[in-house]
């Protein structure tokens with residue numbers, strides 16, 4: 531059985547905690563700025579992630595860390611900081627997801643319930659493939675990306691580092707999306723998108 535220390539303990543973390551339990555693993559507790567008012571998993575508060583002494587609790591327990599924060603940029607900063615400090619993270623893959631034997635995923639990434647990752651898809655570090663999302667064959671998903679619930683990436687789609695694909699969005703096969711892009715919920719992306727832009731609608735048009 532693997533043990534995890536969560537970093538961040540609110541809505542998104544509850545989904546990850548549930549996946550960890552369903553994998554048959556467990557948590558030693560969570561770090562956050564303050565003790566959570568809502569604690570559905572009865573986890574122990576381990577302290578603030580900036581408190582070096584509190585961080586030693588991970589080393590002492592031999593647990594892996596898992597950053598359970600939905601915001602791509604905050605998640606990236608914290609994962610990098612903890613890896614620099616010598617802590618170890620791993621991926622969390624919900625047992626009801628389908629993860630191809632020919633797909634790969636980086637450390638600190640999360641695949642939620644019902645998601646499907648098809649052959650030769652490559653997912654980077656610290657990514658979220660959320661509930662029921664589909665990542666088709668040969669997709670390239672960068673680091674610290676969030677594919678929100680129900681989004682569908684057709685074959686060979688590329689998504690750059692730090693990008694967010696909204697809930698139920700659809701991306702046409704072969705489309706390349708740059709880094710730090712936001713795609714609105716329910717949008718249908720039919721052509722390539724350069725970095726740091728927001729696109730919405732069907733067909734998707736540039737918002738900012």
Ligand SMILES: CC(=O)SCCNC(=O)CCNC(=O)[C@H](O)C(C)(C)COP(=O)(O)OP(=O)(O)OC[C@H]1O[C@@H](n2cnc3c(N)ncnc32)[C@H](O)[C@@H]1OP(=O)(O)O
Nearest residue numbers: 660678679695696697712713714715716717728730731737
């Ligand atoms: C488990 C989870 O919950 S994971 C989280 C999942 N969350 C999501 O998928 C939400 C994704 N976010 C969105 O879709 C947001 O609307 C964003 C980020 C695209 C835009 O947000 P904002 O910058 O605040 O835009 P704002 O709400 O001001 O809307 C600006 C315009 O774009 C339109 N617009 C915004 N989002 C969309 C959308 N998804 N599709 C079509 N049009 C949209 C608005 O209607 C508005 O149009 P108008 O100027 O003609 O009135």
